[in-house]
Amino acid sequence: MGLEEDIRAIEDEIKNTKYNKATSQHIGRLKAKLAKIKDDMVMRAIKSVGGGEGFSVKKSGDGTIVLVGFPSVGKSTLLNKLTGAQSETGSYAFTTLTVVPGLMEYKGAKIQILDIPGLIAGAAMGKGRGKEVIAVVRTADLIVILGDVFNAVHVDVLMRELYDSGIRINKPKPDITIKRTGGGGIRLNRVGAVKLGLEEVRAILGENKIMNADVLIRGSNVTQDDLVDAMQGNRIYIPAFIAINKVDLISDAQRKEVEEHMREKYGVDPIMISAHKGYHIEELQDAIYEHLGFVRIYMKPYGEEADMEEPMIMRKGSTIEDICHRLHRDFVDQFRYAKIWGTSVKHDAAKVGLKHVVEDNDIVTVVTKL
Incomplete structure (x- = not known):
């Protein structure tokens, strides 16, 4: 099987294996193996694709946000509405081929907003210039995930691509320290009501050929996935929120249906906007300001x-x-x-x-x- 088939097989096995004390080590090994395969594929994509002109943007202002969405979702129109930047817009895919920066001044803050090429399924593995786009996203202080009312399912794809590229949104970095040692096996120290056991930790680290290490875990909500992320060592933790564009093109009933879907799926209320008409733009600006945590x-x-x-x-x-x-x-x-x-x-x-x-x-x- 190829790597993509391997990934699907492991994901299916994890999904179909009920987690309990007897299966925890096996599931931990599968998660560690899956993370390693995905990271290897991302690194292979990075090496095989050359750099793109216009994808190196110097950060400026008091904070930098990136508009992440599928092609033709309205990122360029939104950038122009927020900043006055002249990003080319059009009703066809991949209008933006480089990163276009703009500056939004709001409540005394100067906020850099980046319009990037649209992400597509497989972007984390390098498809659709995904390698360059993801590299820009990883440097952001805030991500605005932009969907449209006709393709709300695209938000699911974007979330998965961000996750597969090592970006963890809206969660604090787990307090985990892994220090390799010359011998002594795996020694686990826990502070707080940590639920992970020594055998789980040993199984996860063993999948990455870490046989000797001092591991310190603080906190009560640390999961196997958190330990896998700490082991890989290349995760980025960034705040984000969801905005849904083009709400001026649907009825109030359809709008409520999209809002309820997002609420059920992600537990949050999306900001419903129309970049073209300027609907709820000030609400979006407030959300950007608040999520950046300015004082x-x-x-x-x-x-x-x-x-x-x-x-x-x-x-x-x-x-x-x-x-x-x-x-x-x-x-x-x-x-x-x-x-x-x-x-x-x-x-x-x-x-x-x-x-x-x-x-x-x-x-x-x-x-x-x-």
Whole structure:
């Protein structure tokens, strides 16, 4: 059998084998074997396809999002609506042959949006210039999965292609450490209510010829798939959401049917838009902003008024140290303290250190030694 037949056979066996204590090792080995075959096919596709002109795009702005969808789903029209970029549009497939960047300014943030060639089934294995397209997607800060109301099933294909190319959407990176050793077999250390057992871990790692390693797993929801991903070591974890285009071309009843399908399939409400008519574009912009996790920080020079016109755009979880790095490379070395006005402190003008986490709309003064 060829590799594609091997993949289908393994997937069928996993699907038809009931998971229990007696079968867990066997299923784990199958999942590890399947991941290795798929990764080998992706690497073979990467080596066999040369680079494409226009597929190397320098990231800019406060965040980068990629529009992912089938050909002719309306990505170029949406890019033009969001950014004013002049991406060629047409009613035929593969209008976009290179990556077209645009810049959306929203709530003080400068957000780079990339219109990429449409993905098709088999893109993860290199079909339809999939190798170059996937490479761009893997560098994104956010993925907008764009479907249309007439082909909602395409979303399923896109999800599978992203998964097969090593992209994990809307899930945190599992806290798993695998450190190869010179002997001693597989030693498993667990923190929390980890359900994976030593024999499962040993079976999965053995499929990749890892016979000696110290394995540390933290967390209660770690699965066999998470361990396989950690073993492969090339997974990317990116937030994403679904938008469905061309809703102006169907009835309200049909629109609700598509929404219910997405809700049942993925447990989320898609954003229903019309790029051509501009329907729900502001809702889409809000979703982009929220999923990127921005916070607006207003800088107040010492002894002066705060600049409330142009916020510094940071990500949730950013610290005073992160702000100092943005201001000047010497600010961390010369740092004395910072003053905060806002929700991240108990009282205004509170003095904080480098590790203090800021929140949206905080006003910050950084005081240095010089």
